[in-house]
Amino acid sequence: MQKIKIIAALTFPILVLGLWVIFLTIKSMTLPEVTVRISGYDPRDLLSGHYIAYTIDWAKTDCTQFENKICPAEEFKSYANKAFWGRQFRFYIPEQYAKQLDDMFRNGRGNHVFEVVYKYRSGVKPLAKDLLIDGKPWQEVIKNNKEEK
Amino acid sequence: MRLEKKLDVWEKNKVITATQKKKILDYEKAHKNPILFNALLLLGVFLIALGVISVVAANWDGIPNMVKLIADFVILASVAYGTFWAWKAQKNIWFEGGMLALFMLTGASIGLVGQVFQLNGSFASAGLLWSFMTLPMIVITKRKVLPFFWVPLLFASIFSIESVLELLERIFDWWFWEENPEAILVLILAISGLLAGFFAMADTLTKKEYPVFNVAKIYAYIVMYATVIEFMFFAVSFRSFHFFDVYAVITAFLLLMAFVGEKLGRRRLVNFNISLLYIDFMCIYFNLFGSLIKNGLGMIVSGLVLIGGLYVTRSVIRKLKTIK
Numbered sequence: 001m002q003k004i005k006i007i008a009a010l011t012f013p014i015l016v017l018g019l020w021v022i023f024l025t026i027k028s029m030t031l032p033e034v035t036v037r038i039s040g041y042d043p044r045d046l047l048s049g050h051y052i053a054y055t056i057d058w059a060k061t062d063c064t065q066f067e068n069k070i071c072p073a074e075e076f077k078s079y080a081n082k083a084f085w086g087r088q089f090r091f092y093i094p095e096q097y098a099k100q101l102d103d104m105f106r107n108g109r110g111n112h113v114f115e116v117v118y119k120y121r122s123g124v125k126p127l128a129k130d131l132l133i134d135g136k137p138w139q140e141v142i143k144n145n146k147e148e149k
Numbered sequence: 150m151r152l153e154k155k156l157d158v159w160e161k162n163k164v165i166t167a168t169q170k171k172k173i174l175d176y177e178k179a180h181k182n183p184i185l186f187n188a189l190l191l192l193g194v195f196l197i198a199l200g201v202i203s204v205v206a207a208n209w210d211g212i213p214n215m216v217k218l219i220a221d222f223v224i225l226a227s228v229a230y231g232t233f234w235a236w237k238a239q240k241n242i243w244f245e246g247g248m249l250a251l252f253m254l255t256g257a258s259i260g261l262v263g264q265v266f267q268l269n270g271s272f273a274s275a276g277l278l279w280s281f282m283t284l285p286m287i288v289i290t291k292r293k294v295l296p297f298f299w300v301p302l303l304f305a306s307i308f309s310i311e312s313v314l315e316l317l318e319r320i321f322d323w324w325f326w327e328e329n330p331e332a333i334l335v336l337i338l339a340i341s342g343l344l345a346g347f348f349a350m351a352d353t354l355t356k357k358e359y360p361v362f363n364v365a366k367i368y369a370y371i372v373m374y375a376t377v378i379e380f381m382f383f384a385v386s387f388r389s390f391h392f393f394d395v396y397a398v399i400t401a402f403l404l405l406m407a408f409v410g411e412k413l414g415r416r417r418l419v420n421f422n423i424s425l426l427y428i429d430f431m432c433i434y435f436n437l438f439g440s441l442i443k444n445g446l447g448m449i450v451s452g453l454v455l456i457g458g459l460y461v462t463r464s465v466i467r468k469l470k471t472i473k
């Protein structure tokens with residue numbers, strides 16, 4: 001009995017994690033993609049830790065991607081985190097690119113279009129899939145910038 | 150009192166013989182726990198696990214996400230298996246160290262999944278999930294190390310929930326509390342006192358089988374005394390008609406806890422509260438009176454009243470006992 005308790009206690013976190021990963025993988029593979037424009041972040045908190053904090057600019061987002069061609073602003077807002085300056089979303093960035101992206105946002109904000117690709121369906125919590133800069137994946141843009149320098 | 154001193158006293162009073170005393174001491178020496186070794190071992194495990202969390206947080210782009218996840222599960226499974234093996238081999242410190250490592254790695258894994266799938270979760274949701282996943286380990290652990298981390302994680306997660314924070318903001322309307330600091334002091338002491346009592350009772354009812362209750366009780370005590378000490382040193386900033394109220398609450402609380410310590414036979418608790426009372430009176434007089442003469446006279450009078458009061462109380466109690 002004690003042996004079963006020990007095995008159950010030690011494997012429980014692994015089982016829960018495994019089920020969670022399977023659920024997220026299925027969600028990521030089956031939900032349709034939408035692209036939203038991001039803006040309105042506070043530059044002071046832009047890369048707190050190693051993520052980008054942003055809000056969604058629904059005015060500049062193509063709403064024809066969504067059901068009934070209506071942008072689900074209220075639904076997305078309910079999934080956002082409460083921050084000092086309002087509701088925010090996060091996109092995690094590897095440590096080695098954090099400074100470059102920070103520089104691009106701070107100094108090149110007016111020159112670039114930033115978007116996030118979500119896996120989304122109405123009633124299901126959206127999953128952020130990719131960050132686009134001028135329509136291209138951020139890794140491609142950062143690496144090209146590095147090569148040009 | 151240390152064991153050797155106690156045994157000397159018992160031998161002197163013929164409770165035990167010299168042979169029995171020697172047998173007890175020899176047994177204790179043979180079964181002594183290497184406290185420092187165990188503590189440093191657990192610290193080493195903690196540091197390694199913390200390092201893993203830091204490496205995960207760096208979100209290294211060079212490794213594909215699927216590889217990161219598979220490696221994570223392999224590490225978790227290996228640690229879980231190693232911990233189980235330590236339990237089977239009755240290597241208790243390695244068993245507890247393994248569980249501590251598994252606890253920390255569970256947190257790192259939640260962070261990794263959040264990064265890989267770009268989850269927009271809050272600390273509250275991550276913390277509550279972490280607490281839930283590691284709850285079975287809290288049930289089986291026999292040491293306080295794991296609950297030492299788990300209890301504040303759980304409480305920090307609960308108090309990070311948005312709706313809880315909003316409720317607290319509504320309850321603790323700042324204007325009211327600024328005008329009535331003694332009210333917030335009483336509230337914090339009452340809540341943490343109740344929690345300490347609840348966890349102490351749970352610890353007793355479960356025959357001390359679950360260290361988590363003892364650890365939660367200790368944290369409740371820390372909150373109580375940290376609050377008392379903070380108010381003691383900052384009460385001077387409150388307006389004068391609240392200054393007295395705050396010190397009256399602190400003094401009453403310390404006297405009550407000293408009395409509780411006396412009743413429970415806990416000498417350290419009594420001594421600790423009396424020591425704080427010394428500091429309490431010093432704070433009162435240095436803030437209350439402007440001159441040294443007034444301070445001195447005030448303290449002399451208070452000391453005489455205290456000693457007189459103690460003698461009166463003791464003789465009354467003795468008379469009541471005689472009547473019974």
